[in-house]
Amino acid sequence: MRRSYITIIEELIRFVLSVFFLSVLVFTLSRVAPGDPLYAYYGDRVEKMGTLEQEAARERLGLHEPIPVQYVRWVKNAAHGDFGISYQYKRDVKEVIAGRLGNTLLLGGLGFVIIFVLALLLGLFCAWREEKRADKIVCGIGTLTSCIPEFWLSLLLILVFSVWLKWLPSSGAYSMGAEGSLADRGRHLLLPLTVVVLGHLWYYAYLVRNRLLEETRADYVLLARMKGLSGKQVLYRHCLRNALPSYLSMMAIAFPHILGGTYVAETVFSYPGIGTLAYESARYQDYNLLMLVSLMTGILVIFGNMIAEILNERIDPRIYLKTEAQQRR
């Protein structure tokens, strides 16, 4: 028990260090990269400004100091919850993000839940019908979907469902004047959600399938079969239970990826979310916005990895024992 406390403290220290390095990295990279943040703030008016005016504007935004000084000031302000203003939107970055966070959480979160359930079901089905026709068909379709780039799938869906059939809207998160309507929201969500789900689904379903196939070759399956359990019962009761820990830890890592991987769908469908915001802020040197967005996604990734590691150790003590044995050696 003592040991596990130590691991948790160790993990925490590692977490803080990782976040620190991540923030330094993003801060430096974004400022070293060429491009002028004044354009984000003033637009094309910058070209009409004199050198002195530009200097004054830079000083107002605090961009004239050396990078380490800027970083220290940013950390000091961030500690008080002040992340600065977005140059492009001229509002507190927290407000800008808060206005869009819900949309991305809805798209990515819903996508994650669907992927989580469907991948497990598809994996189970394929493992059950291994090398039979049904398995081969599902694997074939799955491989095909995994080969379609997300942006092209989006175009295809828009072409078929919005342009040809005119069933679903092609862009936005809701129609004008129907902000509160749930049905309208759902109609707008359907196509981007399909893209997010199909973009990731087969990768995870195939992993589940292969993991289960490994299990079905273990000796305990033979024993359970000899006891008189049917193949299906063994698959559900024993194989699935053994494969589940690794699946859970895998999905902990997958969560930030799916949530953060919605930007292509968001861009093509003009869906107002964090993904498009991150992309804009990186392209147009909107430093403060960029810092907060990449810190948020970065923390989510690091957090997901941590949970995966803890899950692995907690649910499957064999991994823990194995590392301990390695350390002793």
Next chain:
Amino acid sequence: MQRKFPRFSLLLLAMILAGCLACECMMTKDPVYMDLANSNAAPSRAFLFGTDAMGRDIFSMIWYGGRISLLIGFLATLISTVAAVLVGSISGYAPSWADGMIMRTTDIVLSIPSLLLTVFLQAAIGGEGVYRLAVVIGLTSWMSMAKVVRTEVLQLKNTDYVLAARCLGGGFFHILRRHLAPNFAASILFMVVMNVRNAIVAESTLSFMGIGLPVGVISWGSMLSLSENALLSRSWWMILIPGAFLVTTLLCLTNLGNYMRKSINKRHSNL
């Protein structure tokens, strides 16, 4: 459980590759010539796959642009493979504190969203162009392969033959070339093929989003970057045809890669 050799995929891939390499013989029109009188034309006998919004012949563009897309795929994979082998084997071979540090750094780089990393790198390298894009894609896609190489090297470095080579005074690069690389080559071969696929996807996605190749440089991705227009004018051929070529190539590469993946287990299921 022995996988069948993907004969059909390989044949199709060879055909696309040959068509792109010999694009001078395949092209019926000049791919960069803008025939404004015939812009947005549907597929016909004169324009086999139709023309795009700028009046360029799509049939000719496919072969001409495929060369660029495939070139970026292979070049980026070459860069990412070299980077992955170097980082992975150095990390696996180094003492555990250095290994830990290298792996932590890799994890931090991995936690930056790949799109942001691409934008940064592109800004840092500067300019637009085929080779620059290949370098950017290569430098953003070596991480997961490096992890596999590292795990393999960790297991290999304590084997007797590596120890013997070290005792005889073999340097790191000698051991890497003679003893480590031949052993982990099989397990990363699958990832190498998949990296070609991912690099082609990355090129097309970035060009589509307007941060890859400009419209003037023809590739499958930059052809598709005009598709917002095509949606408005309902020119389906502008979207479906380049996309179909793209997906076919990716599918063939995936089948090839899956074939090279180490078979999980050749025993029969006990179910």
